Amino acid sequence: MAQVIVVGGGLAGLSAAHTLLERGANVLLLDKQPFMGGNSTKATSGINGAGTQTQQELGIPDTAKTFFEDTKRSARDLARDDLIRVLTGRSGDAVNWLQDKFALDLSKVARLGGHTHPRTHRGNAQFPGMVITYAQMERLEDLAVETPDRVTIKKKARVTKLVKDASGAVVGAEYVHNGKTETAYGPVILATGGYAADFTEDSLLKKYRPEYYELPTTNGDHCTGDGxxxxxxxxxxxxxxxxxxxxxxxxxxxxxxxxxxKFLAAEALRGVGGLLLDNEGQRFVDELQHRDYVTGKMWENGKYPIRLILNGQASNEIEWHCKHYVGRGLMKRFESGEALAKEMGIPASVLKKTFDDYNVVARTKKDPFGKKFFSTGEWKMNDFFNVAIMTPVLHYTMGGLEIDAESRVVGKDGKPIPGLFASGEVAGGVHGANRLGGSSLLGCVVFGRVSGDSAAAYLLKTIGPLAGSAAGRLGAVAGHLGAESSSKASSSTTPAKTESTPDKAGAKTFSKDEVAKHNKKDDCWVIVDGQVLDVTNFLPDHPGGEKAILLYAGRDATEEFNMLHDPKVIPRYAADSVIGTLKK
Structure with a gap:
């Protein structure tokens, strides 16, 4: 079978897989996790794009050239211009592709730190990383059911070796699945993510940045630099x-x-006007500066705890995020400035002065910390506030495999290794010394599509006579990838399961008091939309980490669950957890 092997089921791998299908190639996707998605599902601020349909509708005069300049400046001139041109030049098309092919809402645009224009797109609800990744993930899973000859997905499949032929070309991958070592053949796209949770014995993090090794991380434990x-x-x-x-x-x-x-506080919280205050209630930095700069100022200031504070206007602008963080116990709401000052242990007059001084700065555009962009509205003590304590965390690894502008992995001889491609965080040279917020998801989609294009072209070139038949299949697959087809599949396709949730749900009923008894890690039940789930065995596999579920152990998790998930997530991914229904 003429196939391309995609290693990694995050947004980069999914974008590569969908592009391969559009180009007529078959796909084998191998992911070592029990669920696809990776860190992409955690992205909270949005996806960058310059010259997008949304920007044009909102009258935002952004261009790929301006985005290139912002990225190069953020990278401290240490990224490669050819890769930045690919990232920024194809950014608008990437966002439009997501909207057109997957019917995604990316109608809101924010300005994050280091950007001269608002260009970070998200929708009206849910974390954009989760929405974007799940749309592609569910569609690919549907295609694996509808066209199994075209798409094969193997989860809990850990790749252990890349297979080369006598000429040095990569011709396959060796992997362990269900306790057995297997070998698949075809060109390979690596999309395994970074190494910001690489605390293994051969840790890249410890080898190259030992001073960061003890810091907390936002990454899942799968981010160990495998690719x-x-x-x-x-x-x-x-x-x-x-x-x-x-x-x-x-x-x-x-x-x-x-x-x-640690859970990441979306950069959009600062983008909509959030302030960073130290333990004395004072600002100490331009909140919209580059990430490395803000981190450095936090360490330099050293007056902990440092709080991120959103007033009522900023909270309303990003209400869903605030509600989610408050629900997780990571953010606290205060009904007045006086209440907030009391919590901080400072006089209310000190906090009022900080607000008053900032109002003057926002009006005059003369900030001692150099801030240039301000949200509208004034900061007042008789307002409500959403507040969280902040700490620097390991987040993203800009370094990785050397690639060229076609996502081909480069060998030590300076030439592309035939049959090997890379996309997403596994590849280096795109972001230089510092990545702009909103460019993580973008890098996954852009270079996922580039690697898919390049791998498909390589496959067609190497299979010779089969190229015609492979290309001829493109029309059949294209029908599955249009926005209309994707939308229908997302809402109506029934996943292949041996049991249906309704059958299991009708087996037994439980009272809230009965559910409440099962509130520990080794015995954890939750209620979702009237269904009772025993998620004890599911905890280690939950993509968001077990803590996200344990917060609701023995309780009704419906509101939080529905904030984050589509209703079909349970029958698709956790049908075996449903043990009954809630007594009415």
Whole structure:
């Protein structure tokens, strides 16, 4: 079978897979996780795009050239111009593709730190990373059911080796699945993510940035540099492995302040006007500066705890995020400035002066910290506030495998390794010393599509006579990938399951008091939309981490669940967890 092997089921791998299908190639996707999605589902601010349909409708005069300049400046001139041109030049088309092909709402645009124009797109609800990734993930899973000869997905499949032929070309991958070692053949796209949770014995993080090794991280424990290590083992070249981004705003859980894994505070919280105040109630930085700069100022200031504070207007602008963080116990709402000052342990007059001074700065555009962009509206003590404690966290690894502008992995001889491609965080050289907020999802989509294009072209070139038949299949697949087809599939396609949720749900009923008894890690039940789920065995596999579920152990999690998930998530991914219904 003429196939391309995609290693990694995050947004980069999914974008590559969909592009391969559009180009007529078959896809084998291997993901070592029990669920696809990766860190892409955690992205909270949005996806960048210059010259998009949304920007044009909103009258935002952005261009790929301006985006290029902003990215180059953020990268400290250490990224490669050819890769930045690909990222920024194809950004508008990437956002339009997501809207057109997957019927996604990306109608809101924000300005994040380091951007001269609003260009970070998101919808009206839910985390954009989750929405974008799930749309592609569910569609690919539907295609695996509808056209199994075209799409094969294997989860819990850990790739251990890249297979080369006598000429040095990559011709397959060896992987472990269900306890057995298997080999698949075809060109390979690596989309395994970064190494900002690489605390393994051969840790790239410890080798290249040992001073960061003890910091908390926002990354899932799967981000251990697998793709980088696989490719380096066969002679690939790496670039910028020492360039690791520490994000300034990791959310500190008051109940677990020393937790190694932190939830990220969306950069959009500062983009809509949030302020960073130290323990004396003072500003100390331009909140919209580059991430590395803000992190450096937090360390330099050293007056902890540092709080991110949103007033009523900013809270309303990004209401869904605030509600989610408050629900998780990571953010707290205060009904007045006086209440907030009391919590901070400072006189209300000090906080009022900070607000008054900032109002003057916003009007005059003369900020001692150099801030240039301000949200409208004034800061007043008789307002409500959403507040969270912040800490710097390991977030993104700019370094990775060296690629060219066609996403081909480059060998130590400076030439592309035939049959090997890379996209997303596994590849280096795109962001230089510092990545702009909103360019993570963008890099996944843009280079996912570029790698898909390049791998499909390579496949058609190498299979010779089969090229015609492979290309001839494009029309059949295209019908599955249009926005109308995608929308119908998302709402009506029934996943292949041995049991249906309704059958199981009708088996037994439970009272709230009965559910409440099962409130521990080794015995965890939750209620969702009137269904009772025993999620004890599901906890280790939950893409958002077990803590997200344990917050609702023995309780009704309906509101939080519906904020984040589509109703079909349970029958698709956790049907076996449903044990009954709630007594009425």
């Amino acid at each position: 980088q290590k696989l490719a380096l083992a066969i002679g690939a070249s790496a670039i910028d492995l020492e360039k690791v981004q520490v994000h300034p705003t990791g959310l500190v859980d008051p109940n677990e302040p020393n937790a190694k894994v």
